[in-house]
Amino acid sequence: MGEVHEHPNWGTYKWVALILSVITVVEVWVYYVPSFVASRLFVPVLLTMSAVKFAIVVMFYMHLKYDHKLFRALFTGPLIIAILTMVILLFLFGHLAIRAG
Amino acid sequence: MATAATADVVGHGHPPTTTGLDHRKIAIWAFIGSECMLFTSLISTYLVYKGRSVTGPFPHEVCNPPQCATTLKPILNIPVTSVSTFVLLMSSLAMVLALAAVENKDKPGWAGTGAWGRALASSKLWLLMTAILGATFLGFQAFEFTSFVHEGLTIRQNLFGSSFFTLTGFHGAHVTVGVLWLLTLLAIDVRRGLGPKDALIVDISALYWHFVDVVWIAIFTLVYLIR
Amino acid sequence: MATAATAPALPHTGYKSESGVWSWLTTVDHKRIGALYLYTALLWFLIGGLEAMMIRIQLQGPNGRFVSAETYNQLFTMHGTTMIFLVIMPLSAAFFNLLIPLQIGARDVAFPRLNAFSYWVYLFGSIFMNASWLIKAAPDGGWFGYVPLTSTYSPGLNIDFWMLGLQILGVSSLAAAFNFITTVINLRAPGMHFMRMPIFTWMAFIVQFLLVLAFPVITIALVFLQFDRFFGTQFYEAAAGADPLLWQHLFWIFGHPEVYILVLPAFGLVSEILPTFSRKPLFGYPVMVYSGILIAFLGFGVWAHHMFAVGMGPIADTLFAVTTMLIGIPTGVKIFNWIFTMWGGDLRFTTAMKFAIGLVGLFTIGGISGVMHASPPADLQQTDTYFIVAHFHYVLFGGSMMGLFGGVYYYYPKLTGRMLSEKLGTWHFWLAFIGMNLTFMPMHWSGLMGMPRRTWVYDAGQGLEVFNLMSSIGAYIQAVSVMIFVWNLWSSRKRGAVAGNDPWGAPTLEWSIPSPPPEYNFATIPTVTSRYPLWDRKSAEPGAPAGGRVPSAKELGIPMPNPSIWPLFVALFMTFMFASLLLIHLGKTPFAIAGIITFAFLMTLSLYRWLLTPLEDEH
Amino acid sequence: MPAESRLRRLVTAALTAAVASLIAGCVQNPNSVFHHRTDFNRDVGSLFELLIWLGTIVFIFTEGMLLWAIVKYRSRPGKPHQPEQVHGNTRLEILWTVIPAVVLAIIAVPTVQTIFKTQGAARADALQVEVTGHQWWWEFRYPQYGVATANELYLPIGRTVSFALKTHDVIHSFWIPALGGKRDLVNNRTNHIWFTPDSTTEEAFNGFCAEYCGTSHANMRFKAFTVTSEEFASWIAHQQSPALVIPALGAPPTPPPANATKATKAPTKTTTATATQTQAQPAPVQAGFVSFARERMPHHAIPQTPLPPGLTFDTTLVGDASRGGMLVATGLCTGCHTIKGVPTMQAQTGPDLTHVGSRLTIAAGLFPNDTRHLAAWIKNSRAMKPGIQMPTMGKGQYDPIVKSTLTIGFTDQQIADIVAYLQALK
Numbered sequence A: 001m002g003e004v005h006e007h008p009n010w011g012t013y014k015w016v017a018l019i020l021s022v023i024t025v026v027e028v029w030v031y032y033v034p035s036f037v038a039s040r041l042f043v044p045v046l047l048t049m050s051a052v053k054f055a056i057v058v059m060f061y062m063h064l065k066y067d068h069k070l071f072r073a074l075f076t077g078p079l080i081i082a083i084l085t086m087v088i089l090l091f092l093f094g095h096l097a098i099r100a101g
Numbered sequence B: 001m002a003t004a005a006t007a008d009v010v011g012h013g014h015p016p017t018t019t020g021l022d023h024r025k026i027a028i029w030a031f032i033g034s035e036c037m038l039f040t041s042l043i044s045t046y047l048v049y050k051g052r053s054v055t056g057p058f059p060h061e062v063c064n065p066p067q068c069a070t071t072l073k074p075i076l077n078i079p080v081t082s083v084s085t086f087v088l089l090m091s092s093l094a095m096v097l098a099l100a101a102v103e104n105k106d107k108p109g110w111a112g113t114g115a116w117g118r119a120l121a122s123s124k125l126w127l128l129m130t131a132i133l134g135a136t137f138l139g140f141q142a143f144e145f146t147s148f149v150h151e152g153l154t155i156r157q158n159l160f161g162s163s164f165f166t167l168t169g170f171h172g173a174h175v176t177v178g179v180l181w182l183l184t185l186l187a188i189d190v191r192r193g194l195g196p197k198d199a200l201i202v203d204i205s206a207l208y209w210h211f212v213d214v215v216w217i218a219i220f221t222l223v224y225l226i227r
Numbered sequence C: 001m002a003t004a005a006t007a008p009a010l011p012h013t014g015y016k017s018e019s020g021v022w023s024w025l026t027t028v029d030h031k032r033i034g035a036l037y038l039y040t041a042l043l044w045f046l047i048g049g050l051e052a053m054m055i056r057i058q059l060q061g062p063n064g065r066f067v068s069a070e071t072y073n074q075l076f077t078m079h080g081t082t083m084i085f086l087v088i089m090p091l092s093a094a095f096f097n098l099l100i101p102l103q104i105g106a107r108d109v110a111f112p113r114l115n116a117f118s119y120w121v122y123l124f125g126s127i128f129m130n131a132s133w134l135i136k137a138a139p140d141g142g143w144f145g146y147v148p149l150t151s152t153y154s155p156g157l158n159i160d161f162w163m164l165g166l167q168i169l170g171v172s173s174l175a176a177a178f179n180f181i182t183t184v185i186n187l188r189a190p191g192m193h194f195m196r197m198p199i200f201t202w203m204a205f206i207v208q209f210l211l212v213l214a215f216p217v218i219t220i221a222l223v224f225l226q227f228d229r230f231f232g233t234q235f236y237e238a239a240a241g242a243d244p245l246l247w248q249h250l251f252w253i254f255g256h257p258e259v260y261i262l263v264l265p266a267f268g269l270v271s272e273i274l275p276t277f278s279r280k281p282l283f284g285y286p287v288m289v290y291s292g293i294l295i296a297f298l299g300f301g302v303w304a305h306h307m308f309a310v311g312m313g314p315i316a317d318t319l320f321a322v323t324t325m326l327i328g329i330p331t332g333v334k335i336f337n338w339i340f341t342m343w344g345g346d347l348r349f350t351t352a353m354k355f356a357i358g359l360v361g362l363f364t365i366g367g368i369s370g371v372m373h374a375s376p377p378a379d380l381q382q383t384d385t386y387f388i389v390a391h392f393h394y395v396l397f398g399g400s401m402m403g404l405f406g407g408v409y410y411y412y413p414k415l416t417g418r419m420l421s422e423k424l425g426t427w428h429f430w431l432a433f434i435g436m437n438l439t440f441m442p443m444h445w446s447g448l449m450g451m452p453r454r455t456w457v458y459d460a461g462q463g464l465e466v467f468n469l470m471s472s473i474g475a476y477i478q479a480v481s482v483m484i485f486v487w488n489l490w491s492s493r494k495r496g497a498v499a500g501n502d503p504w505g506a507p508t509l510e511w512s513i514p515s516p517p518p519e520y521n522f523a524t525i526p527t528v529t530s531r532y533p534l535w536d537r538k539s540a541e542p543g544a545p546a547g548g549r550v551p552s553a554k555e556l557g558i559p560m561p562n563p564s565i566w567p568l569f570v571a572l573f574m575t576f577m578f579a580s581l582l583l584i585h586l587g588k589t590p591f592a593i594a595g596i597i598t599f600a601f602l603m604t605l606s607l608y609r610w611l612l613t614p615l616e617d618e619h
Numbered sequence D: 001m002p003a004e005s006r007l008r009r010l011v012t013a014a015l016t017a018a019v020a021s022l023i024a025g026c027v028q029n030p031n032s033v034f035h036h037r038t039d040f041n042r043d044v045g046s047l048f049e050l051l052i053w054l055g056t057i058v059f060i061f062t063e064g065m066l067l068w069a070i071v072k073y074r075s076r077p078g079k080p081h082q083p084e085q086v087h088g089n090t091r092l093e094i095l096w097t098v099i100p101a102v103v104l105a106i107i108a109v110p111t112v113q114t115i116f117k118t119q120g121a122a123r124a125d126a127l128q129v130e131v132t133g134h135q136w137w138w139e140f141r142y143p144q145y146g147v148a149t150a151n152e153l154y155l156p157i158g159r160t161v162s163f164a165l166k167t168h169d170v171i172h173s174f175w176i177p178a179l180g181g182k183r184d185l186v187n188n189r190t191n192h193i194w195f196t197p198d199s200t201t202e203e204a205f206n207g208f209c210a211e212y213c214g215t216s217h218a219n220m221r222f223k224a225f226t227v228t229s230e231e232f233a234s235w236i237a238h239q240q241s242p243a244l245v246i247p248a249l250g251a252p253p254t255p256p257p258a259n260a261t262k263a264t265k266a267p268t269k270t271t272t273a274t275a276t277q278t279q280a281q282p283a284p285v286q287a288g289f290v291s292f293a294r295e296r297m298p299h300h301a302i303p304q305t306p307l308p309p310g311l312t313f314d315t316t317l318v319g320d321a322s323r324g325g326m327l328v329a330t331g332l333c334t335g336c337h338t339i340k341g342v343p344t345m346q347a348q349t350g351p352d353l354t355h356v357g358s359r360l361t362i363a364a365g366l367f368p369n370d371t372r373h374l375a376a377w378i379k380n381s382r383a384m385k386p387g388i389q390m391p392t393m394g395k396g397q398y399d400p401i402v403k404s405t406l407t408i409g410f411t412d413q414q415i416a417d418i419v420a421y422l423q424a425l426k
């Protein structure tokens, strides 16, 4: 009983792959820019970039964007709790600025 | 009213599921949700212990005597890991193509009739491709681990070693399971061919595979890039 | 072993055709699996209770010498671990199995064989953990096994049994949780949308998410411990700069949701019992649902209230104090809604009803002392004393156990087709009620008078004698009540009055079918039009007549899953695989590795056999 | 109706009585957390009492409502069996969401205030005490005075004392119910707690380890004495003074023997040789206050742990302090203990014995420090305190950890000598 939903196709997949690769390249590139690594933007920027990668893989490759909304609930609910837990833990261990470590 | 109206006439076959979705797909998503907490615990531990090791080697910092017997350079090998990360990303692309190929088996030429079109339509090709890329990633990891050990970082060496190897090891184990799963599917595909009616089982393995990929995206940033 | 013990206890008039031990080993029927859970858990309850009795004998007077310090530490560790992981959780699981499919109008759970697997893992895991008694190496690190005591400072096998045992049991809980989540989402009868779901199923549904999110965390915490103990990693090695609080945080991130895992099923049962015997619908059904969800969600943000004494600093203390107190609000809503369910009703005090009311009254006491703990400065004087022990027995015994006992009296007829004796039940209730208060109320005093918990002895002349004597006497009274309960279960299985479909005049679907239900549960899947179908059904057709012959699935042509032995084998080999690790500490590492590989192989083999045999015959 | 209201009044009465006795009963008990003897405990106490009273009100209210419903709405013959089918009442439900919220707010405010008050920094001139937890005894150091002692804590009345809490092995928890709430001793961390004792006269208090820490967790107790500042000064001065010294021990330390058997044999030889020549110097005459007066020890502070059956000692044996000193300073004891001024006694594993004679209890508050118990302790400490490191040393004694009977070891006479020496270490 496969459910029917308009599926992304090679066109989308291709672009997604491209974006993922580009972001990855940028991530690694900034890693090698000492001045940027030193700046306080470094961590937030990296986090945002990986968050974007994370999101588009989930939305397009795991086609959560097109699938039954139930699945969205099953995934995002736990994800939120997981992220909150990690943040609180890092706070408790005085790591909130991750670079402090 | 309660038991009066009959949903399906007494007997044959199963009633349709409440949501019309397949059990297994719901289960795998619940499982993935659970995995979020699993990896959260591992990653949090790594981050909590970041910079707490009393002796080297360290991920990003040099370790000088007396803290270490001899001067040890930062141990993480970003170039290599970047490549393996890219490999894993591409494996996800191959995976979605495999799924698309299976879903469209019954529409010959759906992807065009050219060589590329025929390639796109071959589920075997993409399943194999995904498995190979996954295996390549594992190869990189094996290389990384061995070189670390040679440079003096074992799982017993320090907090960094313990938490690093356990975290990436757990991820590696997930990839391994994924590769075996893909090979099983490939075997079935070769034996009797996978068609639209099998789309679901491929879909499920794909979801698992992409999740493992997504976890790596997080690890790559939090463990390798952020200093 | 437990199987053999329990098999004869059950008359399955519904389908005599398949009885006998083999049918129990291979069963995939959620009702039978529920029964297995029930009787196994009750067996462990006797053991856990026996451990409690020995604790109470030792503490009956000052400077007791009934057991040695080492034994005492094993006793309270195993008592706590047993009661939580081998009694309350599986008792709840018994009701999940028995009730969820019946209440949502399904013929079985989503994955029947996975369901069997969960049970067998639980059984083998529990036996494994208790096997430690036989070699006099029972776990002795306390039920939350703080490091470094359990890592660097406990060389023996004791902690290994505990650690591996919990790891195995975790697999069982997780497998079951995925199963029930899918079942509830996907097997509800037509018309039963979420807001028509029986409240027990709702609470069970919520608990499954708590399990799915809480267990991975302790799994990882235990993996670290395993690696430290077996492979020399440094996660909890203070000398390497590790922070023992990591374990505490990871454990309690699991541990606090766990306590709601323990109590929400009982809440669910009570929410079924009270309306039935008040002849009134549950007061504020939607609020009951939302408060359940809220409790579960908040439950993930309060864990550090178990750590107010470790010196987290004022900000963290404040944060967790506030979140903890907030949980009192949704819980309070439940309490008051229960009271108002009875308000204006026509109350019939059956045994089940007595236990349900007992929960409302006693849990409130435990909850209020809980709120007292929630205030860190005050908790500094309470933590790790008997005041805490009092709190959690009021919520665990007064809450969870009371609810589960009520559930047993309420659903035993559905499970076996026979009623439990109300007379014995009444005795059971009053002795348990009096006994538990006599046991746990004085503990508030002994705690505040300076009696730390987990102490093998307390000194004379410190004003603790009276309170401890009271506690011990109370415990003995409880023992009597439990024996009466056991006798009741045993004697009623044959002599109990025949129940019929709906002995209580209850509103929900499970009561529309024969007791015990036929293997297929519902000859025709009902269509649900309201929250209380059987009450709204104005004496329409009464379902299959009680006592009348129930047609078999074959006759009706209903496809049923085939029995399978493979889940049992997978569970067995998995347990052996974990057990092999013990050999490392016996200095036989090669054997350990050999064992792990062999059993991993056998496990995978059985797993493939399981996965490759279709669930049902083609039809 | 009368039935119900009577019932309700009854319950109410019973409960207020219960709560009253809860507080009262505890206040009378000198061990209890309501026996306030510090500013800290008074703050906590007032918060705690607020909690208790509010809790009681909630309790009476809730249970009262429950009982009322049970009694009033029980099924009765005359009564219609089909009650009105009420499904809920939003206004009511909002009501009992708001009321608890208010109650909790009333609790939360003072809670947070007290958190920040009790966890602020201690005043700079506070008395510093370093507490180190060991399985299963307490090490107390007064860094400002260079004093080290064990299991007995002296605190000047009226002066703020600030504890720095560390652990040597596993996690322990420092607790003196009447003086202050717990703080855990956690590896790789130093925790702090401070309070100001405000007893009116000298008092003795019981202390406990409140975090499960292994076999003898129950036996990890200690005593705290609050004394006047003069007495405290004199006590410190005394603690700083070196111990009773035996000249013959000025010699370079004999290396601690490797294992029990050799060790216990060694002294038996040496003593006979040296006993005659050496004469113990009389202990320096003690001016003023050296320890809390035994006779002033309150009943609840005097340990009553029974000796294990079969572990007897003939207290009529007279010991010779100097011979005992030789045994101590050349025997096993050197492996673990410190006695200031004795070169061979510098080990840190066990409690500092420099002034052990002036202590009121031994074995972490488990036994009174008298001849009978001290002798029994030397003879077979492991039988008296499960799991401890200190070995069984009495000849023919059964060692419950090694699980064997000692063929060689101290004779009762030698033990009497050792006891005489230790008791001389005033």
Ligand code: HEA
Binding pocket: C259, C260, C262, C263, C305, C306, C307, C308, C324, C325, C327, C328, C329, C331, C332, C333, C335, C363, C364, C365, C366, C367, C368, C370, C371, C373, C374, C375, C379, C382, C383, C384, C388, C391, C392, C395, C396, C399, C400, D058, D062, D099, D100, D101, D103, D104
């Ligand atoms: C069934 C399990 C269960 C449940 C449901 C609870 C419920 C609660 N628990 Fe408990 N708890 C345990 C099991 C449970 N607990 C266990 C096992 C331990 C010990 C672990 C160990 O150390 O071994 C423990 C320990 C524990 C601690 C740590 C104490 C310490 O070690 O120092 C704390 C601290 O805040 C706490 C708080 C609470 C609170 C606030 C609730 C709340 O959920 C209670 C909410 C309920 C009510 C408040 C009553 C009903 C409400 C009303 C009638 C409305 C009006 C009420 C008010 C306005 C107050 N619990």
Ligand code: HEA
Binding pocket: C045, C046, C047, C048, C049, C050, C052, C053, C055, C056, C076, C077, C079, C080, C081, C083, C084, C088, C142, C143, C144, C389, C393, C396, C397, C400, C401, C436, C439, C453, C454, C455, C456, C471, C475, C478, C479, C480, C482, C483
């Ligand atoms: C659901 C959980 C649960 C339940 C039901 C109970 C039930 C009981 N508990 Fe337990 N308890 C815990 C959970 C529970 N406990 C936990 C988590 C701890 C903390 C452990 C730790 O600190 O690590 C604890 C700790 C604990 C302590 C503190 C130990 C210490 O800190 O030193 C004490 C002390 O009295 C105690 C007593 C009791 C008693 C008397 C009962 C009674 O209600 C028991 C009633 C049951 C019986 C009396 C059964 C008797 C049966 C027979 C006599 C028949 C026997 C026959 C055969 C076996 C064939 N418990």
Ligand code: CUA
Binding pocket: D133, D134, D136, D171, D172, D173, D209, D210, D211, D212, D213, D214, D217, D218, D220
């Ligand atoms: Cu130290 Cu308990």
Ligand SMILES: [Cu+2]
Binding pocket: C255, C256, C259, C302, C303, C305, C306
């Ligand atoms: Cu909690």
